[in-house]
Amino acid sequence: MQGVMPNLHPVVKQLDALIRETIPGLQYAVKWKKAYYGVPELGWIIEIVAYDVSVNVVFFGGTEFEPPPSLGTTDRTRYVKLKTAEEPQRQEMRKWIEQAGRVPGWT
Numbered sequence: 001m002q003g004v005m006p007n008l009h010p011v012v013k014q015l016d017a018l019i020r021e022t023i024p025g026l027q028y029a030v031k032w033k034k035a036y037y038g039v040p041e042l043g044w045i046i047e048i049v050a051y052d053v054s055v056n057v058v059f060f061g062g063t064e065f066e067p068p069p070s071l072g073t074t075d076r077t078r079y080v081k082l083k084t085a086e087e088p089q090r091q092e093m094r095k096w097i098e099q100a101g102r103v104p105g106w107t
Contacts, residue, residue: 004050010085011055015048018088023101043107045100054081057093061103065096 004012019037020026023045029036038044047058062069062078069078080096082088 005052008050008055008083011082011088012048012050014085014088015055015057015082018094019046019097022094022097038105039101042101042103043105045103045105046097054083056081057096059096059100060105061100062096064103065099069096 016035023037023039025039027038027040029038029044033049035048036044037046037048043060045060047056047060049056049058056079057069058072058077058079059065059069061076062072063076065078069080071080072078080093082093087093
C-alpha cells in the first residue's frame with residue numbers, strides 16, 4: 001500500500017480481501033505499483049492500480065463477462081474506477097471477480 005493515497009486505502013484493502021476470498025488458488029504479484037492477481041490455468045486475470053483519486057480494477061478477460069464492465073476498448077480488457085469504500089461491496093463487483101476466476105486472462 002506504499003504510495004497509495006490514504007483515502008484510497010480502504011478501497012484497496014477491501015478489493016484485495018474480496019479477490020483473495022473469491023478466487024481459489026490465487027497468485028499475486030506487484031510490478032510498477034500495480035497489483036496483479038492470477039491463477040496458473042487462466043493467467044493474470046485482474047490488475048489493481050491506485051491513482052490519486054480512484055482505484056482502477058482491470059479485468060483482462062472482461063469483454064466475456066455478463067454484463068461486461070463499461071470502461072475499456074483494448075482487446076478483451078475492461079475496467080472500472082472505484083472512489084469510495086462502499087463500491088467494492090457492490091454485488092456487481094463480486095460477480096465480475098467471480099467471472100474473472102473462470103475466464104482466461106493475460107498470459
